[in-house]
Amino acid sequence: MKEEIFKLIKLQAIDSEIAGFDNAIAKHRAIIAGREQAIAEKQETITSYRNKIELLNQKQRETKIEHDDAGARVKDRQNKMMQVQTSREHQALLKEIEENKKILKDTEDRILQFIEQIEQLEQEVANLENLCAGEQQLLADEIEHVDKEVERIEQAKKTVVSQREIEAAELEGPYLKRYTMLLTKRDGLAVVPINGSVCQGCFMTLPPQQVNEVRRADKLNLCPTCQRILYYRESEEATVDEA
DSSP, rough: OOHHHHHHHHHHHHHHHHHHHHHHHHHHHHHHHHHHHHHHHHHHHHHHHHHHHHHHHHHHHHHHHHHHHHHHHHHHHHHHHHTTTHHHHHHHHHHHHHHHHHHHHHHHHHHHHHHHHHHHHHHHHHHHHHHHHHHHHHHHHHHHHHHHHHHHHHEEEHHHHHHHHHHHSSSOOHHHHHHHHHHHHHOOOOOEEETTTEEEEOOBBBOHHHHHHHHHHSOHHHHHOOOOOEEOOOOOOHHHHHH
C-alpha cells in the first residue's frame, strides 16, 4: 500500500506541475487579452467622440442657417425702414430688427461653442489614436514574445505529460479512477499531506486515530471532510534533527 500511495503522491506532483504550465500559459494569454481590451475600449471611445463630432457639426450647420436667416431678416427690415410712412410701422420694424439681432448674437455664441467643443473632441480623438497606435505596436511585440514563451512552455509540458502517462499506467485501476475523480472535483488537488492532524486540502482537523493510520500508510486514507487522499510527510525540522 505504501508503494501505491507513493505513486499517487508522485502523480499528484506531476499533475500540479502540468497545472503550473497551464496557469503560466493562461497568465500570458491574459496579458494579451488585457492589452487587446484596453485598445478596444479606446477605439470605442474614439467612435463615440467621432459620433459626437458629427452631431455637433450637424447642429453647427443648422445654427448657421438660423444665423443667416436672421441676418437676412435684419437687412430686409432695415431696407423697409426707408419706405415706411407711419410711426407704428417704424416701431414694428425696429422691434423685428432687435429680435433678429438677438437671434444673431445667440446663434453666434452657439456656433462658437460648437466650434470649441468640436476642436476639443478632435484633439481627444487625435490623442487616443496616438495612444492606440503605440499600444498596438506594444501588443504586436507582446504577442510575439508570448507566442515564443508559450511554445517553450508547451514543449516543457509535453515532456511532463509523457512522464505522467508512464506514472499513471503503473497505478492500479481503482486507485487511478479515484484519483482522477478527485483531481477533477477538487480543483486539481487530489492527494495532500497532513500537517500535525490537519488536512492540507481543506484544513480541517482529523480524528487522532486516523492521523495514526495516515502515518502508518498501510491503507488508503481519505479526509472525512474533503475526501482527498491523505499521506504523512516528515517535517523538514525532523529531517534536519535526524541528520
